[in-house]
Amino acid sequence: xxxxxxxxxxxxxxxxxxxxxxxxxxxxxxxxxxxxxxxxxxxxxxxxxxxxxxxxxxxxxxxxxxxxxxxxxxxxxxxxxxxxxxxxxxxxxxxxxxxxxxxxxxxxxxxxxxxxxxxxxxxxxxxxxxxxxxxxxxxxxxxxxxxxxxxxxxxxxxxxxxxxxxxxxxxxxxxxxxxxxxxxxxxxxxxxxxxxxxxxxxxxxxxxxxxxxxxxxxxxxxxxxxxxxxxxxxxxxxxxxxxxxxxxxxxxxxxxxxxxxxxxxxxxxxxxxxxxxxxxxxxxxxxxxxxxxxxxxxxxxxxxxxxxxxxxxxxxxxxxxxxxxxxxxxxxxxxxxxxxxxxxxxxxxxxxxxxxxxxxxxxxxxxxxxxxxxxxxxxxxxxxxxxxxxxxxxxxxxxxxxxxxxxxxxxxxxxxxxxxxxxxxxxxxxxxxxxxxxxxxxxxxxxxxxxxxxxxxxxxxxxxxxxxxxxxxxxxxxxxxxxxxx
Ligand code: BLG
Numbered sequence: 001x002x003x004x005x006x007x008x009x010x011x012x013x014x015x016x017x018x019x020x021x022x023x024x025x026x027x028x029x030x031x032x033x034x035x036x037x038x039x040x041x042x043x044x045x046x047x048x049x050x051x052x053x054x055x056x057x058x059x060x061x062x063x064x065x066x067x068x069x070x071x072x073x074x075x076x077x078x079x080x081x082x083x084x085x086x087x088x089x090x091x092x093x094x095x096x097x098x099x100x101x102x103x104x105x106x107x108x109x110x111x112x113x114x115x116x117x118x119x120x121x122x123x124x125x126x127x128x129x130x131x132x133x134x135x136x137x138x139x140x141x142x143x144x145x146x147x148x149x150x151x152x153x154x155x156x157x158x159x160x161x162x163x164x165x166x167x168x169x170x171x172x173x174x175x176x177x178x179x180x181x182x183x184x185x186x187x188x189x190x191x192x193x194x195x196x197x198x199x200x201x202x203x204x205x206x207x208x209x210x211x212x213x214x215x216x217x218x219x220x221x222x223x224x225x226x227x228x229x230x231x232x233x234x235x236x237x238x239x240x241x242x243x244x245x246x247x248x249x250x251x252x253x254x255x256x257x258x259x260x261x262x263x264x265x266x267x268x269x270x271x272x273x274x275x276x277x278x279x280x281x282x283x284x285x286x287x288x289x290x291x292x293x294x295x296x297x298x299x300x301x302x303x304x305x306x307x308x309x310x311x312x313x314x315x316x317x318x319x320x321x322x323x324x325x326x327x328x329x330x331x332x333x334x335x336x337x338x339x340x341x342x343x344x345x346x347x348x349x350x351x352x353x354x355x356x357x358x359x360x361x362x363x364x365x366x367x368x369x370x371x372x373x374x375x376x377x378x379x380x381x382x383x384x385x386x387x388x389x390x391x392x393x394x395x396x397x398x399x400x401x402x403x404x405x406x407x408x409x410x411x412x413x414x415x416x417x418x419x420x421x422x423x424x425x426x427x428x429x430x431x432x433x434x435x436x437x438x439x440x441x442x443x444x445x446x447x448x449x450x451x452x453x454x455x456x457x458x459x460x461x462x463x464x465x466x467x468x469x470x471x472x473x474x475x476x477x478x479x480x481x482x483x484x485x486x
Pocket of ligand 1: 314323324325326327331332333334337338359383384385386387388389
């Protein structure tokens with residue numbers, strides 16, 4: 001009796017479970033790609049570990065692709081989880097895997113060959129493929145000049161596709177592909193003469209020219225192409241639509257342009273000559289002073305790369321530099337500042353660096369508490385250059401304009417007014433070349449970014465390694481949840 005009723009109860013149970021399953025199976029639809037991301041609370045993105053995409057710097061994770069995709073994740077209200085692929089074939093393979101990453105953000109050219117492996121977003125950057133050669137070698141000027149040269153490109157890259165197509169017209173063209181290298185390796189190999197030529201996209205050269213003094217553009221090969229993000233080919237359009245809407249917003253509100261300027265604007269700011277001159281000085285001059293920068297920075301609790309960037313702006317790392325106004329030495333101390341900082345010989349690089357470090361720490365400590373980082377650092381630099389009194393005048397004028405005197409973006413707009421009588425006559429400290437600190441800060445920020453990129457975080461804390469500069473890559477640290485400031 002008991003057994004029979006237990007059997008009946010069990011049957012009823014099973015029937016109701018089957019009923020529920022049928023009910024759900026019949027009514028509930030598969031969640032869309034976007035709904036899945038939102039339900040998981042994580043946006044899984046695959047990228048490449050390289051300076052133009054994703055790498056580690058003083059703030060943790062960074063890179064053009066990282067910063068853009070982090071903003072997308074923030075907009076979606078989900079966490080960002082970055083995965084890296086060792087090469088492009090692996091990247092597309094993981095994108096196609098079920099339960100793999102949902103998006104590839106890796107400086108990918110939207111090429112015809114790739115449309116079968118992925119669906120691309122709207123473009124976010126236009127680039128031109130370029131043939132790169134070594135300065136001092138004969139400059140190739142057209143595709144036929146590639147014949148007989150040692151050429152290496154990334155395996156599975158749009159450049160490999162391009163060369164393959166070119167081979168139909170030029171059967172004698174020979175080139176190799178490697179899955180074991182990144183763009184920085186290709187450029188280094190050209191720089192050092194291990195290969196004759198490579199092909200990279202213009203944005204990658206713009207970013208990397210500052211590391212490699214000998215690489216030059218031979219010629220543009222082919223038309224402008226678009227970089228875009230990619231989602232798996234089988235996915236529905238929900239995520240892709242959301243991504244496209246995000247990219248349109250980033251285009252409209254200027255955040256995309258700011259990212260482009262920051263990562264690819266070196267050549268715009270430094271010019272090509274400035275970019276490879278910087279690279280040359282990085283190799284030849286900085287190693288002589290790196291130790292002094294590190295020691296002084298540690299003593300005065302400043303980032304040594306900021307000090308080094310200041311030293312480059314002031315003197316191009318030349319200890320005997322002298323300005324028209326009689327300011328002297330590697331860190332360009334006025335006589336008064338040198339005396340105040342206890343510097344006996346301004347032309348002695350160690351003393352100059354020590355004095356500069358002490359002075360920047362001092363002027364920073366004098367700033368009002370209301371100025372927060374990272375602006376605080378930019379204000380300290382301006383004060384180092386133009387003096388605290390004039391900077392305070394500019395802050396007052398900024399406030400009178402209804403702008404924020406604690407934001408560098410606002411104060412830098414007003415500073416140049418200090419050289420116009422209608423404005424400086426109203427200030428306490430009077431005339432100053434107000435444009436100078438604006439350039440000063442802008443250039444130092446640029447050099448500071450570059451120096452950050454060429455120094456690996458794992459080297460920090462280790463003592464003075466002369467010539468310890470590296471092109472970033474490889475190092476992987478714990479995810480940093482903050483979006484770095486633009
Ligand atoms: C700075 C001083 C400040 C001083 C301002 O001048 O020198 N900084 C240092 O010595 C580190 O102390 O402020 S004040 O003490 O409140 O008066 C204003 O006098 C130096 C600047 C001047 C600038 N370089 C460091 O950035 C310079 O040399 N400008 C001239 C360039 S050129 O000769 O016209 O090309």
